[in-house]
Amino acid sequence: MAGLGTGAPIVKVYHEKSIILPDVSRVLACLYEKEIDFTRETFSSYKSLLRLQASGHVPVPFYDGPNKFLEESREICRHIAETYEDHGYPFLLGKDSLERASIEEWLHHEEHNFNPPSRSLFCHLAFPVAEEDDDIDLQTRKLEDVLEVYEQRLGDSEFLAGNKFTLADLVHLPNSYHITNSEKFLYLYDSRKNVQRWWHDISSRGSWQKVLKVMHEVERQNKQEELDKQQQRKQEELEKQQRRQWRRQHPPTSRSPFRLDSREQPSTKPHTILVRPPA
Incomplete structure (x- = not known):
C-alpha cells in the first residue's frame, strides 16, 4: 500500500x-x-x-x-x-491534562462496556452460529444499555469526550460499522437521535472512508483468490477423472509382447535388455 x-x-x-x-x-x-x-x-x-x-x-x-x-x-x-x-x-488525545483524562475515561468505557457486547454482535454477523440466539439477545440488551448512556452524553456534547473528535470516538468505528450495516441491528443506532447523529459524523471522516476503501479492495482480492483456487481444484479433479477414464478404456493386456532377460556380456557390467519372445 x-x-x-x-x-x-x-x-x-x-x-x-x-x-x-x-x-x-x-x-x-x-x-x-x-x-x-x-x-x-x-x-x-x-x-x-x-x-x-x-x-x-x-x-x-x-x-x-x-x-x-x-x-x-x-x-x-x-x-x-x-x-x-x-x-x-x-486532537486525538486532547491538548491538556483535563481533555486527556476525559478521553481516557471514555476509552476505558469503550473497552470494558461497549466492546464486549458490540464485538459479540460483530462475531455473530461475521461468523453466525445457529444455537447462539439466546446469548445474542443478552448481548443486544447490554449494548442497548450502553447506547442509552451515549445518547444522554451526546445530548450535551458533539462527541463523547467533548466537542472535538478524539480517539475515544475513533475506537468505536469498527464494531459500529458492522452493526449499522446489518438490517438486524441498525435500529440500535437509528432509534437514538444523538447516537445516530454522532455515528454519521464519525463514520463520514476521510480516515474511515479510506479504511473502507482498503477493506473492500482486500475482500475483493480475497474472494477472487478463492474463486481462482476453486477453479484450479475443479480443473485438477477434471484431469483426474480424464486419467481414470483413459485407464478404463485402455486396460493393460494380460500378455506382454516383451520379457525381461538379464545377461552378462564380456567386458561389460550386468544389465537388463528387452528380448522379443520366440515366434
Whole structure:
C-alpha cells in the first residue's frame, strides 16, 4: 500500500489475510488520521505469526514502528497519537491534562462496556452460529444499555469526550460499522437521535472512508483468490477423472509382447535388455 507522502517514518501493520477484523481497521483509521506512511503485511495462519515472532524481526507482530513493537489495537492507537502528535489531526488525545483524562475515561468505557457486547454482535454477523440466539439477545440488551448512556452524553456534547473528535470516538468505528450495516441491528443506532447523529459524523471522516476503501479492495482480492483456487481444484479433479477414464478404456493386456532377460556380456557390467519372445 502506498504511503501518504508526509515524510513521516514508515511503520508496518501486520494482520491476517482478511482485514475485516475490528482491531485491524481501528489501527488503520488512526494511522490515516495522523497521516502516517505505513505498509501492510499479511500472515495467512497462526503458524505464520509464530514464525514472525521467532525470527526476531518482529518480536510482537501487528505494529512495527521505530523502536516499538505493539500488539493490542488501542495501545497501538495511543502510541501513534502520542508519537506523531505533530502529524495530521492534532486532537486525538486532547491538548491538556483535563481533555486527556476525559478521553481516557471514555476509552476505558469503550473497552470494558461497549466492546464486549458490540464485538459479540460483530462475531455473530461475521461468523453466525445457529444455537447462539439466546446469548445474542443478552448481548443486544447490554449494548442497548450502553447506547442509552451515549445518547444522554451526546445530548450535551458533539462527541463523547467533548466537542472535538478524539480517539475515544475513533475506537468505536469498527464494531459500529458492522452493526449499522446489518438490517438486524441498525435500529440500535437509528432509534437514538444523538447516537445516530454522532455515528454519521464519525463514520463520514476521510480516515474511515479510506479504511473502507482498503477493506473492500482486500475482500475483493480475497474472494477472487478463492474463486481462482476453486477453479484450479475443479480443473485438477477434471484431469483426474480424464486419467481414470483413459485407464478404463485402455486396460493393460494380460500378455506382454516383451520379457525381461538379464545377461552378462564380456567386458561389460550386468544389465537388463528387452528380448522379443520366440515366434
